[in-house]
Amino acid sequence: MAKYIVRYGSMRHLGVLSTRGNDRFRRGSQVIARTQRGLEAGEVLCDATEEAVSQLSDTSPGQILREMTEQDTNEQAHLLAHTPKTLAACREHIKRLGLDMQLVDVEHLFGGERIVVYYLAEHRVDFRELVRSLASEFQTRIEMRQIGVRDEAKLLADYGDCGKPVCCNTHLSAMPPVSMKMAKVQKATLDPTKISGRCGRLKCCLRYEYDTYEALLKQLPPVGSDVVTADGRARVLSQEILAEQLLVSTEDNRRMLINASDVLSVLKRGSGKGKPRSRGPERGRNENRDKPPQEETQGAAQEKPPQGDSREKPPRGEKRNGPPRGDKRGGAPRGDKQGGPANDDQRDGTESKAGPEAQDGPVVKDTSAPTEGLQENPGRPEGNGGPPLSPSPEKIEGPEKNNETESQGGPPESTDSKDQE
Structure with missing residues (x-):
């Protein structure tokens, strides 16, 4: 048999x-x-x-x-003629039931004992009511089959971009998986509109020659490899896989196309990813390596902006030479609210506006020598025009009322102004 x-x-x-x-x-x-x-x-x-x-x-x-036979051929043509009517009835029932599905095609078996309905859907669809409606209308068994976009092209597509009938509708029995890597290895255009088929996915024909490309690619040195030829040492820039040729760059920066059989030996295998760098930038990089590292460090230091405070920190136990930070009890270095004006203009007796109290009352010029009470204040040392030193809390004398007056901001009244009143 x-x-x-x-x-x-x-x-x-x-x-x-x-x-x-x-x-x-x-x-x-x-x-x-x-x-x-x-x-x-x-x-x-x-x-x-x-x-x-x-x-x-x-x-x-x-x-x-x-x-x-001829009778069987007429019967098959009669079934195909009823296909549009069956499609219209299915669409009406789907619209009436509000099902989230896209009807693709229907198929009548030759014996008439079954109708197969092909549809697209993103999620699972409850079509039990639809099957009952179609079975009662056509008086036959209904089979619902969910398919993908590639199967849709297999049912409806006719011709491809090459001018021949689509492969999935002629000789392909199964849909092989196709990836973008296959297009890159064959150096095909990466434009999706040119490498996509009628289904909107990558063309199935990209897989036909992929195995041949992979076998030939293993025999060629990868891109970036250092090879030795009859003309000397060279570096591989690109590959012509089907022609089994290599585009190389020699030591004197000449590019030539050679056969893979002309390669005598491979000194260093490249990664094969991307194009290798040309000889020109490598020589410039070697010249920079000959420079002393001190010059590079100095140039980097000039370009680098200063960050933070560059002053040297004094060791522990040693006082700072600069002005101290302000102290509420002993007086602040800015404005010198306790011992009179801190700038040179106020020290010479010129008018200055220190706050609302100076604007309301008359300005009193103090030309006399400092009193004993002011001399006892160690916030300003005698004979020193610089900023006052911060006194220690132990040497501060006087009632708490004076401290409150000092912290509010107005300059204290001198002893001579009280005698004048």
């Missing part, structure tokens, strides 16, 4: 089907076969040899009943 590989159905299923008795069929014969789905029309592809069956991943059993 002979066996044949037969293609049948709208999704172009493949099956290993046996024959009745000693029946023989030639390649391309249109037959009527019984499969797991029912009675269907199919096409004989070839004999089911061991080599042919080993290349098929998923096959279904069945039996070839007979070769199609």
